[in-house]
Amino acid sequence: MKIKYNYAYFDEGSKREIRRAMLKAVAIPGYQVPFASREMPIGRGWGTGGLQLTLSLIGKDDTLKVIDQGSDESVNAVNIKNLIAKTTGVDLTDDTESASLIQSRHRIPEIPLNSDQILILQVPIPEPLRTVEASEFTTKRLHAENEYSGAWLMLFEQIIKYGQMSTGADHPVVVADRYVMAPSPIPRFDNPKMNQSKALILLGAGREKKVYAIPPYTRVVSLAFNDYPFQVEGFKDKTCRLCGAEGVYMDEIIDDNSETASYQCNDASFCLMRLNGGN
Amino acid sequence: MNDFEAPILTVKRLRKQFGNGCGKCHELDESKLEKNYCPMCGTIYACRDISFDVYKGEILGVVGESGSGKSTMMQCLYFDQPVTSGEVFLQGYKDGSDNLFKQSAQQQRYIRNHWLGKVYQNPIYGLKMNFSSIGNIAEKLIAAGNRDVESMINRAKELLTHVNIPLFRMKEPPHNFSGGMQQRVQIAKALSNNPPILLLDEITTGLDLSVQANVLDLIKQIQRELNISMIVVSHDLAVIRMLADRTIVMLNGRIVETGLTDQILEDPQHPYTQQLVYSLL
Amino acid sequence: MGYVAVKGGTLAIDESIKRLKFERLKNQTVLNVKDIEGGMRGLIDTVMSESSLYNRESAAIAIKQAEGSVEEAVFLLRAYRSTLPRKHYSNTIDTQNMHVERRISSCFKDIQGGQILGAAYDYTHRLIDFSLDDEYLDDVKAWLTEFEARQGGVEQSDICLNQLPKVTEYLRQEGLISSYEDDDNEPVDITKKNLEFPTVRSERLQMLSRGQTGAVTSLGYAALRGYGDLHPTVGELRVGNVEVYIDNPLGDGNYHDCFYLGQLQITEVETYVARSTNNNTDNSQLQLEIGYGACFGQNETKSIAMSMLDLCLETDNPKYPTQDEEFVLFHIDSVESTGFISHLKLPHYVTFKSKLDSVRKTRDKEGAGNED
Numbered sequence: 001m002k003i004k005y006n007y008a009y010f011d012e013g014s015k016r017e018i019r020r021a022m023l024k025a026v027a028i029p030g031y032q033v034p035f036a037s038r039e040m041p042i043g044r045g046w047g048t049g050g051l052q053l054t055l056s057l058i059g060k061d062d063t064l065k066v067i068d069q070g071s072d073e074s075v076n077a078v079n080i081k082n083l084i085a086k087t088t089g090v091d092l093t094d095d096t097e098s099a100s101l102i103q104s105r106h107r108i109p110e111i112p113l114n115s116d117q118i119l120i121l122q123v124p125i126p127e128p129l130r131t132v133e134a135s136e137f138t139t140k141r142l143h144a145e146n147e148y149s150g151a152w153l154m155l156f157e158q159i160i161k162y163g164q165m166s167t168g169a170d171h172p173v174v175v176a177d178r179y180v181m182a183p184s185p186i187p188r189f190d191n192p193k194m195n196q197s198k199a200l201i202l203l204g205a206g207r208e209k210k211v212y213a214i215p216p217y218t219r220v221v222s223l224a225f226n227d228y229p230f231q232v233e234g235f236k237d238k239t240c241r242l243c244g245a246e247g248v249y250m251d252e253i254i255d256d257n258s259e260t261a262s263y264q265c266n267d268a269s270f271c272l273m274r275l276n277g278g279n
Numbered sequence: 280m281n282d283f284e285a286p287i288l289t290v291k292r293l294r295k296q297f298g299n300g301c302g303k304c305h306e307l308d309e310s311k312l313e314k315n316y317c318p319m320c321g322t323i324y325a326c327r328d329i330s331f332d333v334y335k336g337e338i339l340g341v342v343g344e345s346g347s348g349k350s351t352m353m354q355c356l357y358f359d360q361p362v363t364s365g366e367v368f369l370q371g372y373k374d375g376s377d378n379l380f381k382q383s384a385q386q387q388r389y390i391r392n393h394w395l396g397k398v399y400q401n402p403i404y405g406l407k408m409n410f411s412s413i414g415n416i417a418e419k420l421i422a423a424g425n426r427d428v429e430s431m432i433n434r435a436k437e438l439l440t441h442v443n444i445p446l447f448r449m450k451e452p453p454h455n456f457s458g459g460m461q462q463r464v465q466i467a468k469a470l471s472n473n474p475p476i477l478l479l480d481e482i483t484t485g486l487d488l489s490v491q492a493n494v495l496d497l498i499k500q501i502q503r504e505l506n507i508s509m510i511v512v513s514h515d516l517a518v519i520r521m522l523a524d525r526t527i528v529m530l531n532g533r534i535v536e537t538g539l540t541d542q543i544l545e546d547p548q549h550p551y552t553q554q555l556v557y558s559l560l
Numbered sequence: 561m562g563y564v565a566v567k568g569g570t571l572a573i574d575e576s577i578k579r580l581k582f583e584r585l586k587n588q589t590v591l592n593v594k595d596i597e598g599g600m601r602g603l604i605d606t607v608m609s610e611s612s613l614y615n616r617e618s619a620a621i622a623i624k625q626a627e628g629s630v631e632e633a634v635f636l637l638r639a640y641r642s643t644l645p646r647k648h649y650s651n652t653i654d655t656q657n658m659h660v661e662r663r664i665s666s667c668f669k670d671i672q673g674g675q676i677l678g679a680a681y682d683y684t685h686r687l688i689d690f691s692l693d694d695e696y697l698d699d700v701k702a703w704l705t706e707f708e709a710r711q712g713g714v715e716q717s718d719i720c721l722n723q724l725p726k727v728t729e730y731l732r733q734e735g736l737i738s739s740y741e742d743d744d745n746e747p748v749d750i751t752k753k754n755l756e757f758p759t760v761r762s763e764r765l766q767m768l769s770r771g772q773t774g775a776v777t778s779l780g781y782a783a784l785r786g787y788g789d790l791h792p793t794v795g796e797l798r799v800g801n802v803e804v805y806i807d808n809p810l811g812d813g814n815y816h817d818c819f820y821l822g823q824l825q826i827t828e829v830e831t832y833v834a835r836s837t838n839n840n841t842d843n844s845q846l847q848l849e850i851g852y853g854a855c856f857g858q859n860e861t862k863s864i865a866m867s868m869l870d871l872c873l874e875t876d877n878p879k880y881p882t883q884d885e886e887f888v889l890f891h892i893d894s895v896e897s898t899g900f901i902s903h904l905k906l907p908h909y910v911t912f913k914s915k916l917d918s919v920r921k922t923r924d925k926e927g928a929g930n931e932d
Contacts, residue, residue, distance in 0.1 A: 044899025
């Protein structure tokens with residue numbers, strides 16, 4: 001029994017259904033649109049949401065970049081790239097600027113994207129209110145009634161306890177002054193990149209079966225109080241040990257010999273580009 | 280009728296039933312019901328055509344035994360439960376002629392956050408037990424749109440001091456507090472947005488007598504200082520006597536007597552009220 | 561500096577995949593798919609049920625590829641299922657017409673048609689038979705011949721095995737089970753539409769039927785032990801083959817104008833609990849309510865647990881986690897639960913760095929001695 005897969009793995013009907021869900025998401029910025037998420041050949045929690053969005057959008061003329069934690073060579077990224085390449089034959093690239101579709105886990109690339117590109121983010125938990133309210137039935141109503149005091153209260157409690165907000169990654173944002181959204185576990189450093197982005201940003205949660213979107217040029221503001229503004233992770237005085245870059249998100253590397261920490265660009269292709277004489 | 284004389288809150292023919300009713304009882308014919316309950320279909324008529332007014336700055340007492348419907352009525356007024364039928368109007372909300380029960384869920388949240396405050400008999404319903412006390416108060420401020428941490432902390436401290444909760448305990452969750460302290464945190468929370476109307480539902484029931492006295496004193500003091508209108512529900516006539524200017528008496532879901540508290544105590548008309556008053560030590 | 565490129569990741573993954581294949585082949589055992597199909601009925605039934613795909617051959621291949629891991633095999637089949645076009649829905653199957661192979665009831669000592677024990681492990685003694693290490697085809701053939709010959713000598717009954725009445729019907733006639741109105745609403749297809757809360761029964765039953773066997777069993781056990789409101793009895797358990805028909809897509813809806821596709825083996829369970837109803841009088845009455853469980857293949861434990869959870873989730877008033885539909889339905893799917901847990905093995909250093917940053921900042925602040 002030999003199976004022949006359709007272009008981009010899915011049958012056309014599925015792709016169409018997922019695209020419709022994406023269109024609805026674009027029409028209501030920040031709102032989680034449910035969709036019938038299919039099982040994929042990679043595990044739930046490994047990017048099936050993002051993957052389904054990419055496969056429904058991709059065409060022969062696209063150039064694809066896939067990153068995980070900023071790296072093109074990370075396990076997850078390679079896995080996904082291979083699957084897509086096998087079922088579509090599209091060109092792959094590590095270079096951010098030449099990609100038309102970028103699927104990413106947990107980072108937004110350092111180089112600003114343009115209006116010909118689409119960024120697809122992988123989301124584990126799409127519901128920003130989940131830590132205050134376990135029930136899906138209730139959180140859906142809270143979104144409908146614009147009742148977000150729970151999200152603010154969470155941040156308030158952190159300030160009371162620690163003197164500042166202590167979210168790590170996935171700090172919630174308000175989209176187009178209406179829906180509070182989970183930006184996916186990108187570091188706080190990347191939240192500002194979502195505001196007024198030239199590229200369309202789509203976010204897919206496969207296991208939770210939700211897709212949501214930030215259309216280009218949408219106002220995206222991280223939740224904060226007037227007197228406790230939103231703060232990104234600090235890399236003051238740190239430069240990349242390989243390319244010398246500053247002001248980008250960096251990985252901390254513990255040196256085996258000296259036992260000190262040094263820093264290196266997290267966005268690997270950005271670093272490579274600088275090393276090879278670009279920028 | 281000028282604004283001074285118009286009631287701040289008007290309730291008209293509030294009805295709440297649990298169950299679908301049946302041919303025999305839906306006319307609410309007294310003779311067919313046993314107390315507030317229909318023996319044919321098991322429907323309970325918790326509130327039957329409750330109507331009353333609350334004037335600005337007054338404390339209205341609601342007294343009745345358990346099962347009289349007074350707590351159910353309070354739940355309906357705070358949108359904790361939907362009514363079966365009836366109207367309620369708030370002077371100053373829109374133009375005072377929109378039935379609050381028919382407003383959208385968003386609007387009802389808005390009214391709860393800006394116009395009403397409620398203190399529940401059981402603090403579990405009014406507080407998030409696992410959040411700090413100061414956080415509990417801030418929740419209401421946040422819901423009303425406050426986005427300034429320092430001002431919220433200051434306001435919360437002000438309120439906690441007002442209700443005699445020592446500030447060094449403000450980061451603790453109410454979970455750790457005694458019953459009386461939990462009630463006081465609730466009161467602080469309910470007052471945080473300066474609501475014109477406060478709903479107090481059996482707030483001293485179950486507390487030690489000395490603690491009760493404490494809480495009641497606090498209520499009286501708040502009322503004097505802030506001139507808030509209140510509806511105080513209690514089955515204890517002594518509490519009503521201490522706090523309320525006017526009183527309504529409920530029995531089996533109906534109001535059976537209303538009037539000035541003093542008058543009712545001195546000269547009760549309805550046999551049930553008489554029973555209540557005469558049993559007051 | 562020359563062109564720098566980092567390619568380590570791809571190489572490492574390729575090697576890992578080869579290593580995995582090595583693990584499967586290193587003993588030079590070439591498993592025959594037919595062997596799995598022929599001798600691992602239980603594993604195939606579990607895997608078909610959890611992947612909600614009825615095909616023994618595909619299940620056997622998946623089991624071979626997964627080296628027997630149920631988690632992996634179900635994953636393979638579900639992913640395969642995702643690629644299959646969905647062209648038809650079958651007609652409703654009336655299990656009264658099941659070709660019964662096994663059928664028992666705990667409710668009554670004797671039922672119309674009899675208690676048919678069929679093939680089940682229930683009556684065996686769980687003593688490992690080491691002689692199975694020495695089983696030969698010739699002996700097997702001889703045993704089979706003898707077994708089939710026996711059947712002729714046993715007293716034939718005149719019971720028709722595909723017309724056995726349901727125990728439920730009998731109770732219904734006595735009025736002990738509420739009658740119901742026919743509900744011709746199309747069931748929701750959860751593979752085409754996301755679950756919405758509150759759910760309808762068709763959604764719950766589908767989730768339960770394709771739930772991970774262990775998860776469904778555990779929750780059923782919890783419900784029985786005290787984290788649920790149940791005192792159930794198994795009214796009827798059937799294992800047998802049902803026929804699948806589809807309407808002629810070009811036809812005019814005539815009942816007889818349909819195509820026969822084949823047979824499925826399923827397990828079906830109807831469980832009873834007594835629940836009170838308020839019946840126009842002061843006194844409550846007790847009534848029997850039915851919990852329903854059904855799975856592909858012979859999956860008795862899972863089907864019984866499913867029927868109990870069906871009953872638990874029918875309550876309006878959840879007191880226990882087994883009655884909370886979000887708690888139950890969101891956590892019993894094998895692909896989702898194993899996927900999410902295993903995703904923790906993925907790199908998380910960016911998010912972790914973010915968290916480290918916060919932790920460090922709060923410690924700095926404390927170090928500066930500023931407590932309110």
